Amino acid sequence: MKVQTFFTGLIATFGTAWVLVIAYPFFALKDQAAIEWEDKDGNPRQYSPTGQNHWRGAEVYRQENCQTCHTRVIRNSVAGSEVFRSDWAGQKHYDEDGNLLADTRRESHPLDYRDKHYASMGTGRVGPDLINYGMRVAAEVKRANEANEKAIAAGEMKPFTVEELTYLHLYNPRKDVAQSSGEKNWSNCPSNRHLFITKSAAGQGSVRALPVRTKEGSQVVPSADAKALMNFLNASQHDQMLPKSESKGENFAE
Numbered sequence: 001m002k003v004q005t006f007f008t009g010l011i012a013t014f015g016t017a018w019v020l021v022i023a024y025p026f027f028a029l030k031d032q033a034a035i036e037w038e039d040k041d042g043n044p045r046q047y048s049p050t051g052q053n054h055w056r057g058a059e060v061y062r063q064e065n066c067q068t069c070h071t072r073v074i075r076n077s078v079a080g081s082e083v084f085r086s087d088w089a090g091q092k093h094y095d096e097d098g099n100l101l102a103d104t105r106r107e108s109h110p111l112d113y114r115d116k117h118y119a120s121m122g123t124g125r126v127g128p129d130l131i132n133y134g135m136r137v138a139a140e141v142k143r144a145n146e147a148n149e150k151a152i153a154a155g156e157m158k159p160f161t162v163e164e165l166t167y168l169h170l171y172n173p174r175k176d177v178a179q180s181s182g183e184k185n186w187s188n189c190p191s192n193r194h195l196f197i198t199k200s201a202a203g204q205g206s207v208r209a210l211p212v213r214t215k216e217g218s219q220v221v222p223s224a225d226a227k228a229l230m231n232f233l234n235a236s237q238h239d240q241m242l243p244k245s246e247s248k249g250e251n252f253a254e
């Protein structure tokens, strides 16, 4: 056999397998198309599935057993009145004159759990439901920064970001922003300090260092697991319009 034939055969054998097993599935699954439909008034609607980076955080959530105290489901109105709560089941947006612009509140749907290996719907609610935590964290950052407006303008403190607010809760729920702004005075949410690393603050320090007290010359930074969990929690916003259900259930598109 000629060397040329040998190498052509080698490349064809491994190349075909690479294209079919790696390249094709990667491009086919990379950007899953949004589902589009029209509502009963003929308005275009769209539902975008969440990306796959989501699931690492979902795994950390499960590994840390957060679902023993937190649910991730907005039950339908037969089972309670939670679907009517703003910032919990969705949001109510008003214009400057107080007129209702949009109301995105809805109950959870199987599509909300797409791309997850486990739905982590939870068994009980010792703590609040977290399926729409991403909405509340954004509102809380706004509130906290407005309350500290003067100190921020004077350069005495940096404005909070949504990342930092969630990290501070995960690091020590009894010293998070809600606690220091007096919204709560105690927390039963366990601390997750093992997801953070205390390391030397030599040089400029990390931009992700948390504003918490630690040993002189040290800083507390989130680990990769803390980052994934924070991303998963902060991206938890499930109030997009959904296509009409095929089953005999509700018509979400109305």
Ligand code: HEC
Binding pocket: 061, 064, 065, 066, 067, 068, 069, 070, 126, 127, 128, 133, 136, 169, 173, 178, 184, 186, 187, 188, 189, 190, 192, 229, 233
């Ligand atoms: C022992 C029960 C328990 C466990 C386990 C638990 N939590 Fe909590 N969690 C609570 C309680 C109670 C609250 C409400 C008090 C507060 O805000 O600190 C809470 C609040 C929260 C909040 C703030 C919610 C909001 O709407 O402001 C977040 C975020 C949160 N927990 C995340 C987690 C994550 C992530 C895990 C797993 C790593 C977890 N919790 C595990 C009991 C628990």
